[in-house]
Amino acid sequence: MSVLVFAENWDGKFKNPSFEAVSYGKAVADKAGTDLIAVTFGNLEDDASVLGKYGANKVVHVSDAGAFDAHLYGNSLKDLANGLSAKVVVVSQSNNGKMLSSFLAVAWEAGMISNVVEAPESVAPIKVKKKVFSSKGIATVESSEERVVLALASNSFGAHEAATDAAVESGSTSGEAKTQSVEVDRATGQITLSEAEVVVSAGRGLKGPENWGMVEELAGLLGAATACSKPVSDVGWRPHTEHVGQTGKAIAPNLYIAIGISGAIQHLAGVSSSKVIVVVNSDPEAPFFKAADYGIVGDAFDVVPRLIEAVKELKG
Amino acid sequence: MKILVCISHVPDTTSKINFTSDHSAFDSNGIQFVINPNDEFGLTKAVQLKEAQGGSITVLTVGDASTEPTLRKALAIGADEAIRVNAEAKDSFQVAAEIADVVKNGDYNLIICGKESIDYNGQAVPTMVAAICNLPIVNACMGLNLDGEEATMIREIEGGKETVKASLPVVLGGQKGLVEENELRIPNMRGIMSARTKPLQVKEPIGAAPKSSHTHFEKPPAKADVKLVEAGQEKELVQLLHTEAKVI
Numbered sequence A: 001m002s003v004l005v006f007a008e009n010w011d012g013k014f015k016n017p018s019f020e021a022v023s024y025g026k027a028v029a030d031k032a033g034t035d036l037i038a039v040t041f042g043n044l045e046d047d048a049s050v051l052g053k054y055g056a057n058k059v060v061h062v063s064d065a066g067a068f069d070a071h072l073y074g075n076s077l078k079d080l081a082n083g084l085s086a087k088v089v090v091v092s093q094s095n096n097g098k099m100l101s102s103f104l105a106v107a108w109e110a111g112m113i114s115n116v117v118e119a120p121e122s123v124a125p126i127k128v129k130k131k132v133f134s135s136k137g138i139a140t141v142e143s144s145e146e147r148v149v150l151a152l153a154s155n156s157f158g159a160h161e162a163a164t165d166a167a168v169e170s171g172s173t174s175g176e177a178k179t180q181s182v183e184v185d186r187a188t189g190q191i192t193l194s195e196a197e198v199v200v201s202a203g204r205g206l207k208g209p210e211n212w213g214m215v216e217e218l219a220g221l222l223g224a225a226t227a228c229s230k231p232v233s234d235v236g237w238r239p240h241t242e243h244v245g246q247t248g249k250a251i252a253p254n255l256y257i258a259i260g261i262s263g264a265i266q267h268l269a270g271v272s273s274s275k276v277i278v279v280v281n282s283d284p285e286a287p288f289f290k291a292a293d294y295g296i297v298g299d300a301f302d303v304v305p306r307l308i309e310a311v312k313e314l315k316g
Numbered sequence B: 001m002k003i004l005v006c007i008s009h010v011p012d013t014t015s016k017i018n019f020t021s022d023h024s025a026f027d028s029n030g031i032q033f034v035i036n037p038n039d040e041f042g043l044t045k046a047v048q049l050k051e052a053q054g055g056s057i058t059v060l061t062v063g064d065a066s067t068e069p070t071l072r073k074a075l076a077i078g079a080d081e082a083i084r085v086n087a088e089a090k091d092s093f094q095v096a097a098e099i100a101d102v103v104k105n106g107d108y109n110l111i112i113c114g115k116e117s118i119d120y121n122g123q124a125v126p127t128m129v130a131a132i133c134n135l136p137i138v139n140a141c142m143g144l145n146l147d148g149e150e151a152t153m154i155r156e157i158e159g160g161k162e163t164v165k166a167s168l169p170v171v172l173g174g175q176k177g178l179v180e181e182n183e184l185r186i187p188n189m190r191g192i193m194s195a196r197t198k199p200l201q202v203k204e205p206i207g208a209a210p211k212s213s214h215t216h217f218e219k220p221p222a223k224a225d226v227k228l229v230e231a232g233q234e235k236e237l238v239q240l241l242h243t244e245a246k247v248i
C-alpha cells in the first residue's frame, strides 16, 4: 500500500499549501509505515522533485491535464490511486481541492474526512480530528472504509522539511471534463488570503473605503494579505473575496491583525484558528479582546500609523 | 426549468455551540435553527430565475421532522414544493446519496446546493451529488447565467475567479455573489400564508449508509487573557510579535 498526496500547483508553481499537503501526507505515511507518492497535474514551471524536500518518495507528474474539472481530475486521480495501490489520499482544501477530494471519495468508493487539522490518531482505521461548527468545535471522526480521502484545512498543519530524494515519473489523465474553462481573472503578484501567513483585516471602525491606505501599507510591510469584516464587503468598501468569517472565508494565518472590528461571533468563527491575534479597537469592551492574544485600546487612526513606523524600524 | 435547491438546517450563526456531557453529540438544547446561509443565496437565485423565465422550485432537506419549519420557511420565500427525506443526516456521503436519488428521479435542470454547511462543514455534498449522478459541478459559485441549455458560471479560485461553461443539468455549490446580500429574500406575510398549503412530501430514504462516524466532540482550547499594550507603545507590540510570538 501507499499514501498519495495531491500536490496542487498554481500556474506551474508550488505554494505553501502544496508543501503543507505533502508534509501532512508524510505524517500519515510514517504512521502507516509506508511510502508517500505525490501527484501533480498540469504544466510545471517548478521542478517536481522539490516535493521530495517535504517527504515525497516519488512524484507522478500528469502534464497532459488541462484546466481543473472535478470529473477529469477526480477520475484521473482515482486511476492513479488504484494503479499505485494507495489506501489514503491527502488533498489540501483549496477551491479545487474541495471538489477534487469529494469527487474522488465517490469515484474511488472511499470514505472522506474533510476539514482535518491534525495527523490521524490511528491509521487502521483512520481516526482524525476535524473542525466543525465553523471552528466552534472539534470532532474526532472515524472512517468505516479502508480507503480514505483526507481533505486538509489550510494552514492547519504547516509545511515541514523532511529531506527525501524523489524521482519524478510521468502519468496521464483518464476520463473527460464536464465543464469548460472560458476565462481566468486573477490578480497576479498579490498574496492570496488562503495562503497568507499574516493577514491585516479591518472593519467598520475605519469609517470608509478611503481609509484603507494604511491597512494596505501595513500589509505590504508585513508581506500580508488584506481582509475585512462582512458589512465592509456588503457595502462595497472592499471586494467580497476579502470577507472573512462564518459566511465568508475561514482562515488560519500565523498572525491576524484586526483593526476596528468588533469581534462578532460570526466574524470570530472564521478567524479564531489564527495562531496569534492582535486587536486594535477604540472600545475596551469590544468582544474581540476576549479572543485576542495582544491588543491596543486606541483610535486606529493614531495607532496604525505608529504601528507602520514601528514595523518599518524593525524591518530596517 | 425545474430547479432543486438543497437546504441544510443548521444552528443560527449566533449560537453558542455545546456538546453533550459524554462528548458524543451536538447539544441542540436552546438552539434556533435556520436555513444554511450559503443555501439562502441559492434559494434567492432560484426565485429570481423562476421570476425571469418561469419554472418550478423544489426544496429538499435530508433530516427528521424537526427540519420541517426550515422547509416551510423556504416555501414562504418562494419555493413551490418541498421534499423531506426522512433520515437523520449522518455524513456527507449518506446525505449526497439520498439527494442523488431525488435528482435521478426528478428531471431537474439545475441542482443548487451551498458550498458549505455551517454545522459539520463538510464542503462535500454538492460535488458528491454530481459525482454520483455524473453531472457537471461548479463549487464556490458566485455567478450564474443561463442561455438555453448552456450555463455560464463564475467560480471563486485562489486570488480571483474563473468563468466556466457546462450543459444543463448542472450542480452548483453556491455562495455570496450568486446573488448579493441585499437581494436576499425574506418571507413576507403572503409567502408565509401560502407556504402552509404548499406540498411538503416526506420521502422514505433509500437507506444509504454513512462511511464515517463522529466519535467525540470537544471545544477548542480556551485562549489565555489578552496582553494589552498602551496606545503610543506600538514599538513594544512589534517587539512582542517579533521576539515573543515570533510571527513577524
Ligand SMILES: Cc1cc2nc3c(=O)[nH]c(=O)nc-3n(C[C@H](O)[C@H](O)[C@H](O)COP(=O)(O)OP(=O)(O)OC[C@H]3O[C@@H](n4cnc5c(N)ncnc54)[C@H](O)[C@@H]3O)c2cc1C
Residues within 6 Å of the ligand: A202, A203, A204, A205, A206, A228, A229, A230, A231, A232, A243, A244, A245, A246, A247, A248, A259, A260, A261, A262, A263, A264, A265, A266, A267, A270, A280, A281, A282, A283, A286, A298, A299, A300, A301, B013, B037
Ligand atoms: C447570518 C450572519 C452571518 C454573518 N457572517 C459574518 C461573517 O462571515 N463575517 C463577519 O465579519 N461578520 C458576519 N456577520 C456580521 C456580524 O454579526 C457583525 O455585524 C460584523 O462582523 C460587524 O462588523 P465590524 O466589526 O466591522 O463592525 P461593527 O460591529 O460596527 O464594529 C466596528 C468596531 O470598530 C470599533 N471602532 C470604531 N471606530 C474606531 C476607531 N477609530 N479606531 C478603532 N476602532 C474603532 C468599534 O469600537 C467597533 O468595535 C454575520 C451576521 C449574520 C446575521
Ligand SMILES: Nc1ncnc2c1ncn2[C@@H]1O[C@H](COP(=O)(O)O)[C@@H](O)[C@H]1O
Residues within 6 Å of the ligand: B006, B007, B008, B009, B036, B038, B039, B060, B061, B062, B063, B089, B092, B095, B112, B113, B114, B115, B116, B117, B118, B120, B121, B122, B123, B124, B125, B126
Ligand atoms: N441534510 C441535508 N439536506 C439537504 N441538503 C444538504 C444537507 N446537508 C448538506 N446539504 C447541502 O449541501 C451543501 C454543502 O453541505 P456540506 O457538504 O455538508 O458542507 C449545503 O449548503 C446544502 O445545500
